[in-house]
Amino acid sequence: MGSIAQFLGRAAYLHRQAASLLLDAQATVQGLETDQFAGAAADHELRQLTARLRHLARTGLEGWRGQPLDGSIVDRPVGHDVVPDGPLFVKVGEAQPIADRTFWVAAPFVGAGHLAIDTDARDRRVAAWFRGILLRTFAALPEGVVRVLPVDGAMLGATFAAFRPLVDAEVWAPAATNLSGWRATLEEAEQQITAVQSGDLTEPPVLVLAVAALPTGHSREDWARLAAIAHAGPSARVHLLLAGWPPSLLHGDGPPRLDYTTFLSSAGDGWWRMSEPPGPYRLSPDNTGLPALMRLDAGASEDVVAAVCRRAATTAAASRRTDFGSLMPEQIWQESSATGLRAVVGRGGRIPYEIVLDDATPHMLLAGRSGAGKTNLLLVLLYALASRYSPDELGLYLLDFKEGVSFVEFTPTGNDPSWVPHARTVGIESDCEYGLAVLRALTREMNRRAGALKAAGVTKLAALRAGNPDAAMPRLVVVIDEFQVQFAGNDSLARDAVAALEELARKGRSYGIHLILASQTIAGIDALYAKKDSIFGQFPLRIALPGGSGILDAGNTAADGLPVGSAIVNTAGGVAEANRVVRFPEADAASLTTHRHTLWRARSPLNEPPAVFAGYAEYQIGDDPLYQALTPQVRRRQALVGRAVDVGLPTVGFALDAVPGRHLAVLGTSTVGADVLHAAAASLARQHEPGTVRFVIAGFAAVADEVVDDLVAVLTGAGHDCAEVDAAGLRASLAELAAVPQPTYLVTFAADVVVPLLNERGPDRRTGLDDLRTVLRQGPGYGVHLLSWWRGARRFSDAIGGSAGREDVACLVALNVPGSELASLLGDHTLTWQMRPNRALLLDRHDQRQRLVVPFVRPGRHDEINEPA
Numbered sequence: 001m002g003s004i005a006q007f008l009g010r011a012a013y014l015h016r017q018a019a020s021l022l023l024d025a026q027a028t029v030q031g032l033e034t035d036q037f038a039g040a041a042a043d044h045e046l047r048q049l050t051a052r053l054r055h056l057a058r059t060g061l062e063g064w065r066g067q068p069l070d071g072s073i074v075d076r077p078v079g080h081d082v083v084p085d086g087p088l089f090v091k092v093g094e095a096q097p098i099a100d101r102t103f104w105v106a107a108p109f110v111g112a113g114h115l116a117i118d119t120d121a122r123d124r125r126v127a128a129w130f131r132g133i134l135l136r137t138f139a140a141l142p143e144g145v146v147r148v149l150p151v152d153g154a155m156l157g158a159t160f161a162a163f164r165p166l167v168d169a170e171v172w173a174p175a176a177t178n179l180s181g182w183r184a185t186l187e188e189a190e191q192q193i194t195a196v197q198s199g200d201l202t203e204p205p206v207l208v209l210a211v212a213a214l215p216t217g218h219s220r221e222d223w224a225r226l227a228a229i230a231h232a233g234p235s236a237r238v239h240l241l242l243a244g245w246p247p248s249l250l251h252g253d254g255p256p257r258l259d260y261t262t263f264l265s266s267a268g269d270g271w272w273r274m275s276e277p278p279g280p281y282r283l284s285p286d287n288t289g290l291p292a293l294m295r296l297d298a299g300a301s302e303d304v305v306a307a308v309c310r311r312a313a314t315t316a317a318a319s320r321r322t323d324f325g326s327l328m329p330e331q332i333w334q335e336s337s338a339t340g341l342r343a344v345v346g347r348g349g350r351i352p353y354e355i356v357l358d359d360a361t362p363h364m365l366l367a368g369r370s371g372a373g374k375t376n377l378l379l380v381l382l383y384a385l386a387s388r389y390s391p392d393e394l395g396l397y398l399l400d401f402k403e404g405v406s407f408v409e410f411t412p413t414g415n416d417p418s419w420v421p422h423a424r425t426v427g428i429e430s431d432c433e434y435g436l437a438v439l440r441a442l443t444r445e446m447n448r449r450a451g452a453l454k455a456a457g458v459t460k461l462a463a464l465r466a467g468n469p470d471a472a473m474p475r476l477v478v479v480i481d482e483f484q485v486q487f488a489g490n491d492s493l494a495r496d497a498v499a500a501l502e503e504l505a506r507k508g509r510s511y512g513i514h515l516i517l518a519s520q521t522i523a524g525i526d527a528l529y530a531k532k533d534s535i536f537g538q539f540p541l542r543i544a545l546p547g548g549s550g551i552l553d554a555g556n557t558a559a560d561g562l563p564v565g566s567a568i569v570n571t572a573g574g575v576a577e578a579n580r581v582v583r584f585p586e587a588d589a590a591s592l593t594t595h596r597h598t599l600w601r602a603r604s605p606l607n608e609p610p611a612v613f614a615g616y617a618e619y620q621i622g623d624d625p626l627y628q629a630l631t632p633q634v635r636r637r638q639a640l641v642g643r644a645v646d647v648g649l650p651t652v653g654f655a656l657d658a659v660p661g662r663h664l665a666v667l668g669t670s671t672v673g674a675d676v677l678h679a680a681a682a683s684l685a686r687q688h689e690p691g692t693v694r695f696v697i698a699g700f701a702a703v704a705d706e707v708v709d710d711l712v713a714v715l716t717g718a719g720h721d722c723a724e725v726d727a728a729g730l731r732a733s734l735a736e737l738a739a740v741p742q743p744t745y746l747v748t749f750a751a752d753v754v755v756p757l758l759n760e761r762g763p764d765r766r767t768g769l770d771d772l773r774t775v776l777r778q779g780p781g782y783g784v785h786l787l788s789w790w791r792g793a794r795r796f797s798d799a800i801g802g803s804a805g806r807e808d809v810a811c812l813v814a815l816n817v818p819g820s821e822l823a824s825l826l827g828d829h830t831l832t833w834q835m836r837p838n839r840a841l842l843l844d845r846h847d848q849r850q851r852l853v854v855p856f857v858r859p860g861r862h863d864e865i866n867e868p869a
């Protein structure tokens with residue numbers, strides 16, 4: 001490095017010498033004009049001077065900086081003509097103080113200031129010169145150091161066509177060809193400058209804003225921005241290469257002068273003048289610039305540029321991938337979320353790009369076609385946040401409605417017990433009912449926070465935290481993947497979900513609740529667009545992955561052609577001027593595991609795993625914590641039937657007490673009905689001391705035989721009095737219990753089979769159904785309860801006496817019963833039940849409770865429950 005610095009110092013020195021020699025030469029020329037006798041001697045002296053000038057310039061501008069850009073240089077390695085500690089001089093032209101004698105003119109560029117030429121690149125010689133300066137700069141500096149932001153407002157990017165391999169390798173940005181692209185380019189330059197000034201960026205890349213021609217419609221405001229960039233750019237390694245500057249004006253004031261800029265201006269006939277360069281290099285005593293006219297450097301042909309760029313692109317492509325690990329902080333959990341959440345998730349150009357969720361950008365929309373990298377980006381963002389903020393600062397609610405396992409990375413699994421300690425609830429392949437339950441839980445939490453803020457006399461979480469930095473109020477990030485599933489449609493579920501979402505979106509920012517909605521598209525979610533003031537107005541932060549332009553403004557199609565791994569990030573609701581291209585790393589499984597383990601090991605001993613709801617999972621009563629904790633000492637005995645589709649998946653069942661009608665009927669042809677009955681009976685068995693109750697088991701369908709056998713074994717094994725009976729035995733038991741009730745559970749599988757037999761009259765003119773109805777009404781008072789599975793709702797209804805007997809069996813579990821059939825059975829035509837695998841509707845007619853549940857099944861039932869009904 002030292003030798004390079006010395007070399008550069010020497011280059012600067014040589015340039016200064018060249019300038020002073022040139023002044024000498026000028027004096028000699030003037031002498032020639034005044035002293036007619038000294039002619040021959042002076043001519044000789046002048047030739048010697050220009051020869052020395054040429055030598056000096058060539059030795060100071062070796063390699064890419066000055067050598068002709070023709071076939072002879074193509075194979076020269078890139079990055080070997082570096083200038084780490086001083087400005088990079090590049091050859092800009094050749095001066096010709098006397099006929100036949102030329103010397104190279106260099107100007108300081110990167111590390112010193114800017115270059116501007118007053119003719120734009122529509123002039124072929126200027127275009128070749130412009131390409132040459134870019135190639136010299138790019139090839140002289142080390143690989144990966146220079147990023148070019150090309151602008152070509154006149155030729156649709158043609159000036160940069162030969163650099164295409166570098167654009168494809170994402171080393172350079174694609175050429176901006178219109179006003180919005182030009183302004184996005186200015187913004188990227190400005191962002192680098194502010195990031196350096198604020199200390200957020202300590203190793204900035206060299207950013208060259210290369211303007212081949214300004215776009216039509218550029219304004220004085222743009223000039224002012226450019227002037228500011230010219231002024232502040234060099235100390236942030238931002239440099240301008242401008243062709244067509246200053247723009248010619250028809251009227252009005254001219255553009256502002258650009259600081260630190262070497263100007264080349266046309267002197268006619270292919271000659272150019274060069275102004276004084278920035279820095280200590282004075283070319284003339286009166287600051288009028290180079291005291292000779294010059295020709296422009298011949299620059300580079302498109303072939304030479306393309307050959308060099310292809311080579312550079314190959315190595316750049318290999319090193320351009322942003323590594324997931326490099327985005328994670330060295331030390332976890334160092335940040336406070338008092339004013340918002342920030343996380344670096346990728347790079348805009350070479351600058352780390354930070355996503356911010358705060359009062360200004362509280363909520364985010366994310367879209368991209370299938371396979372565009374949505375899941376990947378969410379994982380990068382959430383892991384980056386979870387690494388920066390401790391679980392006291394951040395909580396995660398994750399909901400996924402699609403088939404897939406995107407949020408499994410946050411939960412313990414059979415192979416890996418770790419979880420992300422911030423995750424509170426995780427829904428995978430969620431039901432809309434679950435989504436609504438999560439939204440409602442969040443609304444309750446928001447209201448709780450509103451109360452706490454009010455009590456503290458403040459209106460925003462940031463203010464509360466400012467007054468009390470330790471206040472336990474973490475920001476909550478709620479992610480809903482494929483959210484259109486939750487909000488589409490016009491049923492009461494969708495309406496309730498939209499209402500909850502609106503409340504959270506409008507008020508959440510003040511209470512530290514941030515929403516991230518991800519989808520392939522937001523078109524077609526009428527409920528969210530319907531209102532005049534669209535809910536999406538609350539989502540200023542938009543990330544459009546490839547194919548996700550739908551969440552940007554109409555006509556802003558910037559995301560359409562992006563490669564996977566990049567996105568348009570827009571913090572202004574999608575207006576094209578605010579587009580930023582950002583590259584995201586791949587969150588590979590191994591890195592995720594490493595990070596999850598780091599976070600998990602750092603958790604507090606009180607941290608609980610998230611409440612996980614996996615739509616496809618089967619639940620068995622043997623694993624149920626509530627079931628395991630049951631003892632005969634319970635206050636009210638419960639028949640457990642499944643897990644509610646709700647936050648935390650609470651275990652649900654029916655209290656079977658002395659109230660008439662406390663009996664259970666499971667309805668539907670699905671054999672899961674047998675399993676539910678098994679679970680109900682087994683759970684009740686744990687709540688009785690052996691000998692205090694009888695179990696009478698009757699099974700009337702072959703599909704239930706195995707379940708019946710198992711139940712008998714379980715009950716007998718637990719020491720209970722348990723009898724298996726046939727149809728006659730069941731009828732006899734009913735007659736006996738109707739006459740002399742004693743604590744008994746009658747457990748009847750496929751009860752529909754036995755109805756004809758029960759319908760027959762006995763010698764006393766009573767039917768078995770008469771006894772059944774007596775037991776239903778009077779039994780609970782004596783500890784007699786019927787637990788039954790009916791494969792036909794109609795048979796069940798007839799058996800209990802039609803609508804008159806509706807209240808006699810209050811506890812229902814509907815499996816694959818069509819909604820209309822269930823509605824007419826219950827006499828409730830507002831009921832909306834859509835039967836589906838692995839779900840049941842629990843109805844308690846005494847307290848009007850309805851809940852969607854995942855019914856308990858016995859091991860191995862999974863394939864059956866997931867078959868369509």
Ligand SMILES: Nc1ncnc2c1ncn2[C@@H]1O[C@H](COP(=O)(O)OP(=O)(O)OP(=O)(O)O)[C@@H](O)[C@H]1O
Nearest residue numbers: 369370371372373374375376377564565584585586
């Ligand atoms: N930043 C990235 N860099 C490299 N590869 C990526 C990146 N992002 C995603 N990929 C790859 O693209 C593929 C699709 O990614 P991902 O599953 O995140 O897409 P998706 O949009 O969630 O898809 P879908 O909606 O179909 O589930 C994956 O194989 C992933 O490895």
